[in-house]
Amino acid sequence: MGVVASPKEDTLPEPSSTVTYRGPPRPFYLPRLNLSLDSAIWHFLEQRIYRLPHPPQPRKRTKPMEVICVGLPRSGTESLQRALLHLGYDHTYHGWDIVYDEEIHSPGWVALARKKWFGRDASQPSPASPTITAADFDALLGHSVAVTDAAASCFAAEMIAAYPEAKVVLNMRRDMDAWHASLVKTLVHVNESWSFWVASWLDRECFWAWHVYERFLWPMLFRAPDGEMGKAIRRNARWIAQGGITHQDLAVVTDC
Numbered sequence: 001m002g003v004v005a006s007p008k009e010d011t012l013p014e015p016s017s018t019v020t021y022r023g024p025p026r027p028f029y030l031p032r033l034n035l036s037l038d039s040a041i042w043h044f045l046e047q048r049i050y051r052l053p054h055p056p057q058p059r060k061r062t063k064p065m066e067v068i069c070v071g072l073p074r075s076g077t078e079s080l081q082r083a084l085l086h087l088g089y090d091h092t093y094h095g096w097d098i099v100y101d102e103e104i105h106s107p108g109w110v111a112l113a114r115k116k117w118f119g120r121d122a123s124q125p126s127p128a129s130p131t132i133t134a135a136d137f138d139a140l141l142g143h144s145v146a147v148t149d150a151a152a153s154c155f156a157a158e159m160i161a162a163y164p165e166a167k168v169v170l171n172m173r174r175d176m177d178a179w180h181a182s183l184v185k186t187l188v189h190v191n192e193s194w195s196f197w198v199a200s201w202l203d204r205e206c207f208w209a210w211h212v213y214e215r216f217l218w219p220m221l222f223r224a225p226d227g228e229m230g231k232a233i234r235r236n237a238r239w240i241a242q243g244g245i246t247h248q249d250l251a252v253v254t255d256c
Helices: 040-049 077-086 095-100 106-118 134-141 150-154 156-162 176-191 194-202 204-221 229-241
Strands: 002-004 067-069 167-172 244-246 250-254
Touching: 067 077, 067 156, 077 167, 095 106, 095 150, 095 204, 106 134, 106 204, 134 156, 150 156, 150 204, 176 204, 176 229, 194 204, 204 229
Parallel strands: 067 167, 167 250
Antiparallel strands: 002 244
16 A cells, blocks of 8 residues: 555665755856755754744544545645545645645645655664654644645655555546646746745745745655756656555545
Protein backbone atom coordinates (compact mmCIF):
# COMPACT_ATOMS: atom_id res chain seq x y z
CA MET A 1 0.00 0.00 0.00
CA GLY A 2 1.35 3.41 -0.86
CA VAL A 3 2.75 5.47 -3.68
CA VAL A 4 5.15 3.84 -6.09
CA ALA A 5 7.07 6.06 -8.50
CA SER A 6 9.62 4.00 -10.40
CA PRO A 7 11.20 5.59 -13.48
CA LYS A 8 11.90 3.16 -16.29
CA GLU A 9 15.38 4.51 -16.91
CA ASP A 10 17.13 6.92 -14.55
CA THR A 11 16.41 7.10 -10.85
CA LEU A 12 16.15 10.59 -9.40
CA PRO A 13 17.60 11.15 -5.94
CA GLU A 14 15.32 12.06 -3.10
CA PRO A 15 15.86 15.51 -1.55
CA SER A 16 17.92 15.48 1.64
CA SER A 17 19.30 17.89 4.19
CA THR A 18 21.43 19.44 1.44
CA VAL A 19 18.37 20.92 -0.26
CA THR A 20 18.94 24.62 -0.87
CA TYR A 21 16.83 27.56 -1.93
CA ARG A 22 18.07 30.11 -4.43
CA GLY A 23 15.04 32.20 -5.31
CA PRO A 24 13.51 32.94 -8.73
CA PRO A 25 15.60 33.18 -11.94
CA ARG A 26 17.55 36.41 -11.95
CA PRO A 27 20.23 38.27 -13.94
CA PHE A 28 23.71 36.77 -13.73
CA TYR A 29 25.11 39.78 -11.88
CA LEU A 30 22.82 39.33 -8.88
CA PRO A 31 23.90 36.87 -6.16
CA ARG A 32 21.80 33.79 -5.44
CA LEU A 33 20.70 32.57 -2.05
CA ASN A 34 22.25 29.20 -1.29
CA LEU A 35 20.78 28.21 2.06
CA SER A 36 19.63 24.86 3.33
CA LEU A 37 15.90 25.04 3.97
CA ASP A 38 16.63 23.59 7.40
CA SER A 39 19.22 26.23 8.25
CA ALA A 40 19.07 28.38 11.38
CA ILE A 41 18.46 31.46 9.22
CA TRP A 42 15.16 30.13 7.87
CA HIS A 43 14.06 29.07 11.35
CA PHE A 44 14.89 32.56 12.63
CA LEU A 45 12.86 34.21 9.87
CA GLU A 46 9.89 31.92 10.52
CA GLN A 47 9.91 32.20 14.29
CA ARG A 48 10.91 35.83 14.71
CA ILE A 49 10.54 38.07 11.66
CA TYR A 50 7.46 36.49 10.04
CA ARG A 51 5.91 34.79 13.03
CA LEU A 52 2.11 34.90 12.94
CA PRO A 53 0.71 37.17 15.67
CA HIS A 54 -2.05 34.67 16.51
CA PRO A 55 -0.93 31.14 15.60
CA PRO A 56 -3.97 28.87 15.09
CA GLN A 57 -4.78 26.10 17.52
CA PRO A 58 -4.28 22.53 16.27
CA ARG A 59 -7.46 21.10 14.81
CA LYS A 60 -9.06 17.91 16.09
CA ARG A 61 -10.67 15.26 13.94
CA THR A 62 -14.42 15.06 14.45
CA LYS A 63 -15.29 12.87 11.42
CA PRO A 64 -13.18 10.18 9.73
CA MET A 65 -11.14 10.91 6.61
CA GLU A 66 -13.06 9.33 3.73
CA VAL A 67 -11.45 10.37 0.41
CA ILE A 68 -7.85 11.18 -0.52
CA CYS A 69 -7.34 12.55 -4.06
CA VAL A 70 -3.62 12.22 -4.76
CA GLY A 71 -3.56 13.68 -8.29
CA LEU A 72 -0.93 16.28 -9.13
CA PRO A 73 -1.67 20.02 -9.48
CA ARG A 74 -3.51 21.14 -12.62
CA SER A 75 -5.31 17.80 -12.90
CA GLY A 76 -8.82 18.99 -12.09
CA THR A 77 -8.22 19.33 -8.36
CA GLU A 78 -10.54 22.30 -7.85
CA SER A 79 -13.32 20.75 -9.96
CA LEU A 80 -12.91 17.57 -7.96
CA GLN A 81 -13.21 19.54 -4.73
CA ARG A 82 -16.47 21.11 -5.91
CA ALA A 83 -17.81 17.71 -6.95
CA LEU A 84 -16.98 16.17 -3.58
CA LEU A 85 -18.57 19.08 -1.73
CA HIS A 86 -21.69 18.65 -3.88
CA LEU A 87 -21.77 14.98 -2.90
CA GLY A 88 -21.70 15.93 0.77
CA TYR A 89 -18.01 15.53 1.60
CA ASP A 90 -17.83 18.66 3.71
CA HIS A 91 -15.22 19.85 4.16
CA THR A 92 -13.02 18.86 1.20
CA TYR A 93 -9.57 20.36 1.72
CA HIS A 94 -7.86 21.95 -1.31
CA GLY A 95 -4.46 23.54 -1.82
CA TRP A 96 -6.06 26.98 -1.67
CA ASP A 97 -6.98 26.26 1.94
CA ILE A 98 -3.30 26.17 2.85
CA VAL A 99 -2.94 29.90 2.17
CA TYR A 100 -6.53 31.23 2.18
CA ASP A 101 -7.95 29.47 5.22
CA GLU A 102 -9.45 31.78 7.86
CA GLU A 103 -6.65 30.64 10.14
CA ILE A 104 -3.26 30.47 8.42
CA HIS A 105 -1.88 26.95 8.79
CA SER A 106 1.02 27.40 6.35
CA PRO A 107 3.63 27.10 9.14
CA GLY A 108 2.19 23.70 10.00
CA TRP A 109 2.60 22.47 6.42
CA VAL A 110 6.16 23.79 6.36
CA ALA A 111 6.82 21.83 9.55
CA LEU A 112 5.40 18.65 7.97
CA ALA A 113 7.51 19.19 4.85
CA ARG A 114 10.60 19.49 7.03
CA LYS A 115 9.62 16.36 8.91
CA LYS A 116 9.27 14.49 5.63
CA TRP A 117 12.36 15.75 3.86
CA PHE A 118 14.77 16.62 6.67
CA GLY A 119 13.71 14.27 9.46
CA ARG A 120 16.37 11.81 8.44
CA ASP A 121 18.89 11.03 5.73
CA ALA A 122 16.80 9.33 3.05
CA SER A 123 19.73 7.03 2.18
CA GLN A 124 20.00 5.77 5.77
CA PRO A 125 16.54 4.88 7.10
CA SER A 126 16.31 4.27 10.80
CA PRO A 127 13.57 2.73 12.96
CA ALA A 128 13.78 5.84 15.11
CA SER A 129 13.13 8.14 12.16
CA PRO A 130 10.21 10.53 12.63
CA THR A 131 7.00 9.40 10.93
CA ILE A 132 4.14 11.65 9.86
CA THR A 133 1.04 10.34 11.60
CA ALA A 134 -2.70 10.87 11.40
CA ALA A 135 -2.41 13.17 14.42
CA ASP A 136 0.03 15.38 12.47
CA PHE A 137 -2.41 15.67 9.57
CA ASP A 138 -5.44 16.09 11.84
CA ALA A 139 -3.86 19.17 13.41
CA LEU A 140 -4.07 20.82 9.98
CA LEU A 141 -7.12 19.26 8.31
CA GLY A 142 -9.01 17.57 11.11
CA HIS A 143 -12.18 19.38 10.00
CA SER A 144 -12.01 17.72 6.56
CA VAL A 145 -13.38 14.39 5.36
CA ALA A 146 -11.73 14.61 1.94
CA VAL A 147 -8.55 16.19 0.58
CA THR A 148 -7.29 17.07 -2.89
CA ASP A 149 -4.47 19.04 -4.55
CA ALA A 150 -1.24 20.03 -2.79
CA ALA A 151 -1.61 18.36 0.59
CA ALA A 152 -2.62 15.01 -0.90
CA SER A 153 -0.13 14.97 -3.78
CA CYS A 154 2.87 16.13 -1.76
CA PHE A 155 2.13 13.77 1.13
CA ALA A 156 0.40 10.96 -0.77
CA ALA A 157 2.28 8.02 0.74
CA GLU A 158 2.12 9.41 4.26
CA MET A 159 -1.57 10.31 4.03
CA ILE A 160 -2.57 6.91 2.64
CA ALA A 161 -0.68 5.22 5.47
CA ALA A 162 -2.20 7.57 8.07
CA TYR A 163 -5.78 6.96 6.89
CA PRO A 164 -5.87 3.34 5.68
CA GLU A 165 -9.68 3.22 5.61
CA ALA A 166 -10.02 6.16 3.21
CA LYS A 167 -10.83 5.74 -0.48
CA VAL A 168 -8.02 6.86 -2.78
CA VAL A 169 -8.66 8.76 -6.02
CA LEU A 170 -5.93 9.20 -8.64
CA ASN A 171 -7.08 12.18 -10.69
CA MET A 172 -4.99 12.86 -13.78
CA ARG A 173 -4.91 14.57 -17.18
CA ARG A 174 -4.98 12.27 -20.19
CA ASP A 175 -3.23 14.83 -22.41
CA MET A 176 0.26 15.15 -20.95
CA ASP A 177 1.22 18.04 -23.24
CA ALA A 178 -1.81 20.07 -22.15
CA TRP A 179 -1.05 19.26 -18.52
CA HIS A 180 2.55 20.40 -18.91
CA ALA A 181 1.45 23.63 -20.59
CA SER A 182 -0.96 24.29 -17.72
CA LEU A 183 1.83 23.80 -15.18
CA VAL A 184 4.03 26.28 -17.05
CA LYS A 185 1.27 28.91 -17.17
CA THR A 186 0.54 28.64 -13.46
CA LEU A 187 3.17 27.08 -11.20
CA VAL A 188 6.17 28.14 -13.27
CA HIS A 189 4.74 31.61 -13.91
CA VAL A 190 4.35 32.25 -10.18
CA ASN A 191 7.74 30.71 -9.40
CA GLU A 192 9.44 33.13 -11.80
CA SER A 193 7.48 36.18 -10.63
CA TRP A 194 9.74 38.90 -9.29
CA SER A 195 6.82 40.91 -7.93
CA PHE A 196 5.53 38.00 -5.83
CA TRP A 197 9.06 37.21 -4.64
CA VAL A 198 9.65 40.81 -3.52
CA ALA A 199 6.21 40.96 -1.87
CA SER A 200 7.05 37.80 0.07
CA TRP A 201 9.73 39.71 1.96
CA LEU A 202 7.52 42.73 2.67
CA ASP A 203 4.31 41.11 3.89
CA ARG A 204 3.87 38.32 6.46
CA GLU A 205 1.03 36.54 4.66
CA CYS A 206 2.85 36.75 1.31
CA PHE A 207 5.95 35.35 2.98
CA TRP A 208 4.12 32.26 4.17
CA ALA A 209 2.30 31.76 0.86
CA TRP A 210 5.60 31.85 -1.03
CA HIS A 211 7.48 29.96 1.65
CA VAL A 212 5.15 26.97 1.84
CA TYR A 213 4.64 26.55 -1.89
CA GLU A 214 7.70 27.95 -3.68
CA ARG A 215 10.33 26.76 -1.22
CA PHE A 216 8.82 23.56 0.13
CA LEU A 217 5.80 21.86 -1.45
CA TRP A 218 6.17 22.33 -5.21
CA PRO A 219 9.99 22.16 -5.37
CA MET A 220 10.00 19.01 -3.25
CA LEU A 221 7.22 17.41 -5.30
CA PHE A 222 8.83 18.12 -8.67
CA ARG A 223 12.41 17.54 -7.47
CA ALA A 224 13.56 21.16 -7.79
CA PRO A 225 15.98 21.59 -4.85
CA ASP A 226 17.43 24.73 -6.45
CA GLY A 227 13.96 26.30 -6.64
CA GLU A 228 13.89 26.52 -10.45
CA MET A 229 10.51 25.00 -11.18
CA GLY A 230 10.61 25.52 -14.95
CA LYS A 231 13.62 23.27 -15.42
CA ALA A 232 12.38 20.70 -12.93
CA ILE A 233 8.93 20.42 -14.51
CA ARG A 234 10.43 20.01 -17.99
CA ARG A 235 12.75 17.32 -16.64
CA ASN A 236 10.64 15.46 -14.07
CA ALA A 237 6.90 16.18 -14.34
CA ARG A 238 6.07 13.42 -16.81
CA TRP A 239 8.06 10.88 -14.84
CA ILE A 240 6.30 11.82 -11.60
CA ALA A 241 2.85 11.77 -13.22
CA GLN A 242 3.43 8.33 -14.75
CA GLY A 243 4.43 6.74 -11.45
CA GLY A 244 1.99 4.10 -10.27
CA ILE A 245 -0.10 3.86 -7.12
CA THR A 246 -1.44 0.73 -5.49
CA HIS A 247 -4.31 0.68 -3.03
CA GLN A 248 -7.17 -1.69 -2.33
CA ASP A 249 -9.76 1.06 -2.87
CA LEU A 250 -8.22 3.01 -5.76
CA ALA A 251 -10.39 4.94 -8.22
CA VAL A 252 -8.85 6.57 -11.30
CA VAL A 253 -10.42 9.75 -12.70
CA THR A 254 -9.09 11.20 -15.96
CA ASP A 255 -9.76 14.61 -17.51
CA CYS A 256 -11.94 15.68 -14.60
